[in-house]
Amino acid sequence: MPPALTARGFHAAMESVTRRLPFGLADVIPPSLLGFGVINGFTFLVDLALLTLLHSGLAQSLWLSITLAYAAAFALSFVLNRALNFRSHAPVGPQALTYTMVVIINYLLWILGVGSGLAALGVEYHLARVLAGACEAVYMYCAMRWVVFRDTSQLGGNAVQRPADDRDDHRVHGVRPGDGTPSRLYPDAGVGESGDAAPDDRSRVVDDQHALGRTAIDRGPS
Incomplete structure (x- = not known):
C-alpha cells in the first residue's frame, strides 16, 4: 500500500x-x-x-x-x-x-x-x-x-501536502492556488503558483486581446 x-x-x-x-x-x-x-x-x-x-x-x-x-x-x-x-x-x-x-x-x-x-x-x-x-x-x-x-x-499536527494533481486542476480551470479566484488575465487560461497566466497561455491571452481590439476598430463607433 x-x-x-x-x-x-x-x-x-x-x-x-x-x-x-x-x-x-x-x-x-x-x-x-x-x-x-x-x-x-x-x-x-x-x-x-x-x-x-x-x-x-x-x-x-x-x-x-x-x-x-x-x-x-x-x-x-x-x-x-x-x-x-x-x-x-x-x-x-x-x-x-x-x-x-x-x-x-x-x-x-x-x-x-x-x-x-x-x-x-x-x-x-x-x-x-x-x-x-x-x-x-x-x-x-x-x-x-x-x-x-x-x-x-x-x-494541529496533521499537515497534509496538497497533491500535485490538485495544483494542476487550478491551472486547467484558471483558478488562483490558495484563494480560489479566477485569473484576471484570462478566465480559462492556466495559472502559475503566483496567480498569473502560465507561460504557455500568455501568447494566447495577448492574441485574444489583440483580436478583440481589431474587432472594436472594424465595427467603429455605434
Missing part, C-alpha cells in the same frame, strides 16, 4: 475515534495526540520486550539493556510518527537531529534519572520503567508536536 494512502487511513481512523470520545473530550484531544498514544504504546511494548530479552534473557547489565531497548524503540517511534501521525514533509535530516537532541534529554532526565533511580531504590525494574514512561510520554508528545515536527503544529 502506498505510504500516502497508509497515512491518510491512519489519520482518518484517529479522527473517527476522537469524534466519538465522550464527556467533551472530542473538543480537547486532537487526532495527533491519539495517534501519538497508539504509536508510542506500540513502541513502548517493543521497548519492554527488548529490555526483558536483553536483561533477563541475555543477562546484560540493566543500564545497557535500557539503553539499547530505548534507542531501538525511539527510532521506530520517529519513523512512524513522522510518516503516519504528524505527516511531516519537512527535510528529514534537521528533524532527525532535533529529535536526537530531544531523545538525549529525555533519556538522561526520565529514563536513567527516574527509571534507574527508582530501580536503585528497590522498585521492580518493569514498574520503574512504566513510571518513567508515563513522564516521558507527556514530554515527548509536546516536543514532537511543537519542536520536532513544528511544520505541522499550526494545523
Whole structure:
C-alpha cells in the first residue's frame, strides 16, 4: 500500500475515534495526540520486550539493556510518527537531529534519572520503567508536536501536502492556488503558483486581446 494512502487511513481512523470520545473530550484531544498514544504504546511494548530479552534473557547489565531497548524503540517511534501521525514533509535530516537532541534529554532526565533511580531504590525494574514512561510520554508528545515536527503544529499536527494533481486542476480551470479566484488575465487560461497566466497561455491571452481590439476598430463607433 502506498505510504500516502497508509497515512491518510491512519489519520482518518484517529479522527473517527476522537469524534466519538465522550464527556467533551472530542473538543480537547486532537487526532495527533491519539495517534501519538497508539504509536508510542506500540513502541513502548517493543521497548519492554527488548529490555526483558536483553536483561533477563541475555543477562546484560540493566543500564545497557535500557539503553539499547530505548534507542531501538525511539527510532521506530520517529519513523512512524513522522510518516503516519504528524505527516511531516519537512527535510528529514534537521528533524532527525532535533529529535536526537530531544531523545538525549529525555533519556538522561526520565529514563536513567527516574527509571534507574527508582530501580536503585528497590522498585521492580518493569514498574520503574512504566513510571518513567508515563513522564516521558507527556514530554515527548509536546516536543514532537511543537519542536520536532513544528511544520505541522499550526494545523494541529496533521499537515497534509496538497497533491500535485490538485495544483494542476487550478491551472486547467484558471483558478488562483490558495484563494480560489479566477485569473484576471484570462478566465480559462492556466495559472502559475503566483496567480498569473502560465507561460504557455500568455501568447494566447495577448492574441485574444489583440483580436478583440481589431474587432472594436472594424465595427467603429455605434
